[in-house]
Amino acid sequence: MMKYNYKYTLLFLIILMVGCNMEQKTNAVSSPxxxxxxxxxxxxxxxxxxxxxxxxxxxxxSTLYTSYGHVTFAPKARTNWHSHPGGQLLFVTEGKGYYQAKGQPARLLKKGDYVEIPPNVVHWHGAASDNDFAHIAVSLNTDRGGAVWIGPxxxxxxxQSTKQ
Structure with a gap:
């Protein structure tokens, strides 16, 4: 059986993110x-x-062993503590939010940021208290299992985590 090369998925997502972040130069008043x-x-x-x-x-x-989706959080919305047996990637597309690994300080995230989460690292991610937040979440090596949900x-x- 041929092993899937995740480098191509990562390359595709990076190209996609670069394209999403390109701004058009214009003299018009900018809109959201x-x-x-x-x-x-x-x-x-x-x-x-x-x-x-x-x-x-x-x-x-199913032979790709990956799943991905665009997740949008309203202000203060967040995931529970969880982990991914195969690891996870987050590519921020809009707004302001946080990522925190258990036992570590929270990391402020903004459009264009990305997070590489190793397998089995317990973490959460979600929106800042005053901002919507959106990201593409990529679950890797899903043949190792899906998300393991721990608690709120x-x-x-x-x-405490978002005081920055």
Missing amino acids: VETPFAKGNQINSPNFTGTVWLNMMGATD VTDEEYL
């Missing part, structure tokens, strides 16, 4: 930029706090 990705459907899941939308994208071929990021943990 909208993401090229559909917002998707609102998630009704105990694994998220607040209002979150998900637009699953591509990777329907409490309001106290969220407020």
